[in-house]
Amino acid sequence: MSHSAASQPAIARNSRPLTGEVRIPGDKSISHRSFMFGGLAAGETRIIGLLEGEDVLRTGQAMKAMGAHIEKKGEEWIIRGTGNGALLQPQAPLDFGNAGTGARLTMGLVGTYDMETTFIGDASLQSRPMGRVLDPLRQMGVQVLSAASGDRMPLTLRGPAHAAPITYQVPMASAQVKSAVLLAALNTPGITTVIEPIMTRDHTEKMLKGFGAKIDVETDERGVRHIFIEGQGKLTGQTIHVPGDPSSAAFPLVAALIVPGSDITICNVLMNPTRTGLILTLQEMGADIEIFNPRNEGGEDVADLRVRHSQLKGVTVPAERAPSMIDEYPVLAVAASFAEGETRMPGLEELRVKESDRLAAMAAGLRQNHVDCTEGEASLAVRGVPGGKGLGGGEAVKTHLDHRIAMSFLVMGLASQHPVTIDDKAVIATSFPEFMDLMTGLGAHIEAVEAMP
Ligand SMILES: O=C(O)C1=C[C@@H](OP(=O)(O)O)[C@@H](O)[C@H](O)C1
Numbered sequence: 001m002s003h004s005a006a007s008q009p010a011i012a013r014n015s016r017p018l019t020g021e022v023r024i025p026g027d028k029s030i031s032h033r034s035f036m037f038g039g040l041a042a043g044e045t046r047i048i049g050l051l052e053g054e055d056v057l058r059t060g061q062a063m064k065a066m067g068a069h070i071e072k073k074g075e076e077w078i079i080r081g082t083g084n085g086a087l088l089q090p091q092a093p094l095d096f097g098n099a100g101t102g103a104r105l106t107m108g109l110v111g112t113y114d115m116e117t118t119f120i121g122d123a124s125l126q127s128r129p130m131g132r133v134l135d136p137l138r139q140m141g142v143q144v145l146s147a148a149s150g151d152r153m154p155l156t157l158r159g160p161a162h163a164a165p166i167t168y169q170v171p172m173a174s175a176q177v178k179s180a181v182l183l184a185a186l187n188t189p190g191i192t193t194v195i196e197p198i199m200t201r202d203h204t205e206k207m208l209k210g211f212g213a214k215i216d217v218e219t220d221e222r223g224v225r226h227i228f229i230e231g232q233g234k235l236t237g238q239t240i241h242v243p244g245d246p247s248s249a250a251f252p253l254v255a256a257l258i259v260p261g262s263d264i265t266i267c268n269v270l271m272n273p274t275r276t277g278l279i280l281t282l283q284e285m286g287a288d289i290e291i292f293n294p295r296n297e298g299g300e301d302v303a304d305l306r307v308r309h310s311q312l313k314g315v316t317v318p319a320e321r322a323p324s325m326i327d328e329y330p331v332l333a334v335a336a337s338f339a340e341g342e343t344r345m346p347g348l349e350e351l352r353v354k355e356s357d358r359l360a361a362m363a364a365g366l367r368q369n370h371v372d373c374t375e376g377e378a379s380l381a382v383r384g385v386p387g388g389k390g391l392g393g394g395e396a397v398k399t400h401l402d403h404r405i406a407m408s409f410l411v412m413g414l415a416s417q418h419p420v421t422i423d424d425k426a427v428i429a430t431s432f433p434e435f436m437d438l439m440t441g442l443g444a445h446i447e448a449v450e451a452m453p
Pocket residue numbers: 028029030101173174175176177179201326327350
């Protein structure tokens with residue numbers, strides 16, 4: 001769906017204690033990869049618990065356009081893939097909507113094919129840098145036939161007859177860039193090496209191994225990861241149980257911490273250590289989060305969380321923790337707005353190139369709602385108001401086609417003295433279509449409001 005249609009404002013009001021138990025929808029990163037790897041592998045892949053958010057469904061459509069059979073039967077998604085190396089040239093541009101992950105990983109996946117592929121997306125996606133993926137692809141022999149200025153979408157790729165394996169050190173902490181090179185390597189003869197100085201989410205490595213790819217990871221004495229992948233091997237369909245998305249769990253989690261009297265349970269949360277930075281940070285801030293029922297499901301650690309309202313205090317979040325909580329900073333800034341003292345968040349340069357410039361969007365929305373904060377080049381500092389007295393009541397927050405900005409400010413309104421309004425809730429469906437129902441089910445006072453003039 002495009003978000004150019006009339007915007008759908010929403011308002012969140014000071015709420016009674018949040019209570020109850022919720023199950024979090026599937027992880028977005030793992031869901032994208034399930035469609036991609038299932039669509040590529042030979043034989044049948046079954047996916048249980050897929051996130052049916054707009055971003056992920058776009059990836060499914062792209063894989064269909066390149067020859068994969070994908071259908072939903074009951075609660076399961078069943079895929080019959082093309083076999084590695086056998087994707088077909090799509091007949092029309094691939095439209096990735098709002099999804100950076102879908103677009104960037106698919107550029108890697110198809111870039112090394114001897115065919116033309118065009119990538120389009122919404123205004124947010126078109127503003128995001130793609131050079132970070134195109135640069136290594138060019139080294140492998142991929143031509144960028146056309147691109148908007150600054151290597152942006154819309155863009156068209158043409159792969160070489162035979163791609164060249166490379167050794168590539170990822171220049172920024174980005175799982176999308178790492179993954180794009182690994183996926184390009186699948187259709188490249190020989191061994192491609194990706195060097196990752198700062199570890200990011202490792203779903204691509206883990207899942208590709210599960211599908212039968214020849215992939216090895218060595219971590220050197222400095223903690224630098226060297227990932228070796230041999231191309232043109234066989235991938236075989238798998239059964240995948242998608243765990244709940246910790247980046248979505250973050251919203252009810254922070255809501256329960258800031259709304260007095262709350263006591264909720266969040267079930268089925270992925271606990272992969274490359275994704276749990278927010279939980280650790282909130283615990284350091286004094287959050288009462290009990291992690292129970294730990295288990296391993298389909299190769300990933302999963303647990304349930306009991307969360308109770310807590311008086312938070314400000315902390316400094318180590319910059320090196322950023323990759324393990326990169327999408328959670330907006331909602332952490334909301335938690336910090338209710339903490340005693342200052343919360344300092346350095347190392348946030350990547351936030352400037354997400355669905356929106358999240359540093360600028362958060363700082364603007366916080367100020368509008370009377371939170372004292374400082375936006376640095378790559379940092380944010382928030383000085384909180386325990387109890388939320390005087391917070392909220394500003395003009396509608398501009399969400400800039402960014403689902404996480406939208407959900408973060410709705411969470412803020414649940415505990416601030418005055419209501420918080422956002423200009424458009426439609427974008428939430430990109431990652432968490434169940435958000436409004438799930439939150440109101442816990443007792444959150446959130447509702448749509450008449451379209452603004
Ligand atoms: O690989 C992934 O699934 C993702 C990687 C991260 O992006 P970057 O690689 O740009 O940090 C994250 O922000 C995004 O939501 C999902």
